[in-house]
Amino acid sequence: MxxxxxxxxxxxxxxxxxxxxxxxxxxxxxxxxxxxxxxxxxxxxxxxxxxxxxxxxxxxxxxxxxxxxxxxxxxxxxxxxxxxxxxxxxxxxxxxxxxxxxxxxxxxxxxxxxxxxxxxxxxxxxxxxxxxxxxxxxxxxxxxxxxxxxxxxxxxxxxxxxxxxxxxxxxxxxxxxxxxxxxxxxxxxxxVYKNDVSKTEARNRIGIADSEKLVVYTGKLGLDVQEVLYILDAAALLKEYVFLFTGGRESVVRKVKTYCQERHISNVMFTGFMDDSTLIRNYQLAADVLVSYYTSRDHMVEFNYPQKINEYLSTGNPVITPNFPATQDVLNETNVFFVKEDSPQHLAQGIRKLMEDRILARMLAEQAKKDSEKLxxxxxxxxxxxxxxxx
Missing domain, CATH: 3.40.50.2000 (Glycogen Phosphorylase B;)
Structure with a gap:
């Protein structure tokens, strides 16, 4: 052209x-x-x-x-x-x-x-x-x-x-x-991620042991983001898992850390903002479960399809998310694990299900990766x- x-x-x-x-x-x-x-x-x-x-x-x-x-x-x-x-x-x-x-x-x-x-x-x-x-x-x-x-x-x-x-x-x-x-x-x-590495190598790069049960979120960080608050609530219910959040300016990360300390949420990690956006991929590849839990308080769920969801699908790792109208062109029960929206308890239950049922997690992840190739x-x-x- x-x-x-x-x-x-x-x-x-x-x-x-x-x-x-x-x-x-x-x-x-x-x-x-x-x-x-x-x-x-x-x-x-x-x-x-x-x-x-x-x-x-x-x-x-x-x-x-x-x-x-x-x-x-x-x-x-x-x-x-x-x-x-x-x-x-x-x-x-x-x-x-x-x-x-x-x-x-x-x-x-x-x-x-x-x-x-x-x-x-x-x-x-x-x-x-x-x-x-x-x-x-x-x-x-x-x-x-x-x-x-x-x-x-x-x-x-x-x-x-x-x-x-x-x-x-x-x-x-x-x-x-x-x-x-x-x-x-x-x-x-x-x-098209031509240089993706294995989960083990991705964890080596970000300093996470293979033995850790890792839940990853790579969206916007802040106490004004309801999605983040819900995921932190789920982390409080799942002390045995590590929840890792990418992004956030230094001042924002500091406020979120204080919020967690006040609520005795200790199983969380924060990377802060990364100028090199390509580095986020290592965190997605390192995950046992990837979370996108956006809400009607933060987004127009009828129209908003978070960019991170398709990024997640392409990793070969299982994804958990609510079932909203905007995602129905791509997402279904064969490629993601749907959970009820606006409920940290249901989110926590879904994360635990994917952590414990590795056959289901692998089946969803494999189909998700296949579906993402068309996108x-x-x-x-x-x-x-x-x-x-x-x-």
């Missing part, structure tokens, strides 16, 4: 590798691997823990070269909503204008992608009011559904919608005029290229 240029407008500063940023970077990497010219554009946000720009490729585990363009915004983590909106609109409008003149003379097919509806307003306005000169296509990556004016306008004017899951697609159809041919499902793809970024990139060519 040498005649294709994909411009991805990320609403996040990629100098801090977290879930949504990792997704945008890995999708860009996969599309670059298919021969498309990729330019990922992002706003600069000052954060104390920013990685260096020269370390982007290694920290995200990228395999292919593509361009990243930092916009000269003056944003901070605590910048107000309106300050962020105004600066990003100015920055993306200016960049869209540059792309407009470039596109006229390039002879390539330009396609804009973004998970942020507001970021797509500038390229959509160019397309709407200068249709004879502006031939590019716009694809909205819809991870959730918001029934507001801006969201509906972007949906109705985009050429395609990259919906997270089927429930998201069906909800979008109820609020916007988007026919079936304009949809493609994302389904939270994962990289790689590489296979999704092929579908995206085909989808774009038909727009």
């Amino acid at each position: 040498k005649n294709l240029k994909v411009i991805i407008y990320s609403p996040y500063c990629i100098l801090r590798p977290t879930t949504n940023r990792i997704f945008d970077m890995r999708m860009s990497d996969a599309l670059a691997g298919k021969g498309a010219e990729i330019s990922l554009v992002y706003p600069y946000t000052y954060m104390k823990e920013n990685i260096r720009k020269k370390d982007i490729a290694s920290c995200y585990g990228l395999e292919h070269k593509f361009k990243t363009r930092l916009l000269p915004t003056v944003l901070f983590e605590n910048s107000s909503k309106w300050m962020r909106f105004m600066q990003m609109m100015l920055a993306y409008s200016f960049h869209s204008m540059i792309m407009f003149f470039e596109n006229i003379f390039s002879g390539k097919k330009y396609v804009f992608f973004s998970r942020d509806a507001k970021s797509l307003i500038p390229p959509l306005l160019f397309k709407k009011y200068l249709p004879f000169l502006c031939k590019w296509k716009v694809v909205f990556m819809a991870a959730e559904v918001k029934n507001n004016r801006t969201y509906r306008w972007v949906l109705n004017n985009s050429d395609g919608v990259f919906a997270g899951v089927t429930s998201t697609k069906e909800a979008i159809k109820k609020i916007a005029k988007v026919d079936e041919s304009r949809f493609l499902l994302s389904l939270a793809p994962v990289p 790689s970024f590489e296979s999704r990139a092929t579908e995206i290229i085909r989808f774009i060519s038909q727009l």
Whole structure:
């Protein structure tokens, strides 16, 4: 696809590798691997823990070269909503204008992608009011559904919608005029991990003995995350197992440790935030049980499919999670162990079941790994290229 240029407008500063940023970077990497010219554009946000720009490729585990363009915004983590909106609109409008003149003379097919509806307003306005000169296509990556004016306008004017899951697609159809041919499902793809190691080697790398019964969670850490509180409650009920949590800034980890000390929860470990996102894989591979226990208090469970679930499936280790509408495209009783939501007691019972019934655990894990092979970024990139060519 040498005649294709994909411009991805990320609403996040990629100098801090977290879930949504990792997704945008890995999708860009996969599309670059298919021969498309990729330019990922992002706003600069000052954060104390920013990685260096020269370390982007290694920290995200990228395999292919593509361009990243930092916009000269003056944003901070605590910048107000309106300050962020105004600066990003100015920055993306200016960049869209540059792309407009470039596109006229390039002879390539330009396609804009973004998970942020507001970021797509500038390229959509160019397309709407200068249709004879502006031939590019716009694809909205819809991870959730918001029934507001801006969201509906972007949906109705985009050429395609990259919906997270089927429930998201069906909800979008109820609020916007988007026919079936304009949809493609994302389904939270994962990289093809070519350098995975054995569980024993993974444990050697992270300093965990083979004899430990290890439960691992690699999601967002914080006392404001109900999922984390539920898992800590389960840990209090399962003193014989070690519960390991990745991620979290130093201040957050300190607060969570204090919380555990006050409640006499001693069978927990915390890694803190890792700049190199590829290191998280060792913790997933080292697990006896992997936990994703997200809740309606933290997420829109009708639409939100946590990226970590498919990461978990690809390890060959058993996964425990609630059964929510957003996960039903992929998850079923043959590849994960479902437990009742919002119940630390049921979560603890499920973890114990997988620890003790190793035949069941192995059967679920083997099927999960097999199912995850169809959900790689590489296979999704092929579908995206085909989808774009038909727009």
